[in-house]
Amino acid sequence: MGARIGYAVVSAVLVVYFVFVGHRGVVLILHGTWVSVALGLAALVLPLIGAWFLWHSTRFAQQAGRLTRELEAEGGLLVDDLPRAPSGRIDRDAADAAFARRQAETEASPEDWRCWFRLAVAYHDARDTARGRRAMRHAIDLHAGRAPAAPGRN
Secondary structure, X not given: OHHHHHHHHHHHHHHHHHHXXXXXXXXXXXXXXXXXXXXXXXXXXHHHHHHHHHHHHHHHHHHHHHHHHHHHHHOOOOOOOOOEOOOOOEOHHHHHHHHHHHHHHHHHOOOOHHHHHHHHHHHHHOXXXXXXXXXXXXXXXXXXXXXXXXXXXX
């Protein structure tokens, strides 16, 4: 629950920032000189890109959360029993071993979104968040019945 509150607070701060920057962009455009209009247009692009990124990230988190709840209801959610260092970080060797099992499971059932979900978690545990996100996107697409492009597994 704390992560959701944190995400909501950061999102609200970003929206306020987007409004502030957008307002400044409009003020610059209304100033009317060619330099201020160019800077104003550039300032308007930043909130648009930021808003798109925020929307995209929020949608991804909601879809991944939906898959988590469904997998948990089925009893297929993995138990987080990997050994950890005193700092709380997952032991790298244990994460790599778990990753190898999840990768083999996914290669055996490449059309099962559950396998891709568990592989995404294994990527995350192995500290490869970029590939973990791609694997989770693949799981979301499979779950939705969309034909996903095969993500790189290297």
